[in-house]
Amino acid sequence: MPQNKYTIGGLCSGVGGIELGFQKAGFDIAWANDMDRHSIFTYEKIIGKNHYIGKKPMPMEHILKKDSYRKQLTEVDVLASGFPCQAFSVAGYRKGFKDERGNVFFRIRDIINYLGSHSKLPKVLFLENVKNFKTHDGKRTYKKVRDELYKLGYSVYTKILNTSKYTGIPQNRERTFIFCFIGEQK
Numbered sequence: 001m002p003q004n005k006y007t008i009g010g011l012c013s014g015v016g017g018i019e020l021g022f023q024k025a026g027f028d029i030a031w032a033n034d035m036d037r038h039s040i041f042t043y044e045k046i047i048g049k050n051h052y053i054g055k056k057p058m059p060m061e062h063i064l065k066k067d068s069y070r071k072q073l074t075e076v077d078v079l080a081s082g083f084p085c086q087a088f089s090v091a092g093y094r095k096g097f098k099d100e101r102g103n104v105f106f107r108i109r110d111i112i113n114y115l116g117s118h119s120k121l122p123k124v125l126f127l128e129n130v131k132n133f134k135t136h137d138g139k140r141t142y143k144k145v146r147d148e149l150y151k152l153g154y155s156v157y158t159k160i161l162n163t164s165k166y167t168g169i170p171q172n173r174e175r176t177f178i179f180c181f182i183g184e185q186k
Contacts, residue, residue: 009076009122010051011060011083011108015042018080018128023047030076035059060107064114073111075119078126081108085130109148121153125180131160133176145178154180 008022010032019029032043032051040057044050053063053072063069083104108127115121134142146156156178163173 006077007075008078008080009073011079011081011111012104013043013052014039014082016047018082018126019051020046022078022080027078030074031072033058033060033063060104060111064110070114070118073115073118075115076122078124079108079112079115079122080126080128082128083108085133105145105148109152112152116152121182123182125149125154125178127178127180129176129178131174131176134158134160142176149178149180154182155184156180 005026005028007030008019008027009030010016010019013019013032013034014036016032019032023029029047029049029051031053033053034040034043035057037057040050040052043052054066054069058069063073112121112125136142142158146158149156157180158176158178160174160176163169163175164171
C-alpha cells in the first residue's frame, strides 16, 4: 500500500526556492502564492508546474476576498513562507511594521487562521527572513511575531543559519529560520 505524501503550501513563494527543496524531499506542492508577476514564469520553469492560487500572481489579501481563491487553500502539512525582508534588513530603512512590506506576516497569520477555520491548521510552519529579523527593533518585532504564532497554537523554534555552511553557495547568507509545530506549546 503506498504511503501518502506530505503536502506543502507556499506564501511569498517567489520563484519557488523553498517549495523546490520540499519537492525534492518528496512533498507534493498543493498551492503557492506571490504577487510578483515576473516570478511566476521562473517558478513554472523551476518547479515544472504552476501552483499559484488563481494561476496568477496576487497580493495575499486578495486570496481571502474571493471564494474561488479561498477554495484553493486546501489543507497542507507544511506552510512555508520566505516573507519580505526589506523592512527588517540592515541594508534597508528598518521601518519594520511601519513599512507595508513589514506587515506581510499578518497576512500570513490571516491565511493560517482561515485554514484553521475551514480545514486543519498546518502541522508545521516554516518561515524565513533576514538575520536581523530576530533582533530588529530591540527584539520587539520577533517577540510580536512569536506571540502571534503562540496564539495560533504553535511552538516556535528559531535559529539563525548561514546557508554557506549547508549548501555549495560560496557566500555568507545568514538567515533567520522559524520552525513552528502545532499543539506543541513551548
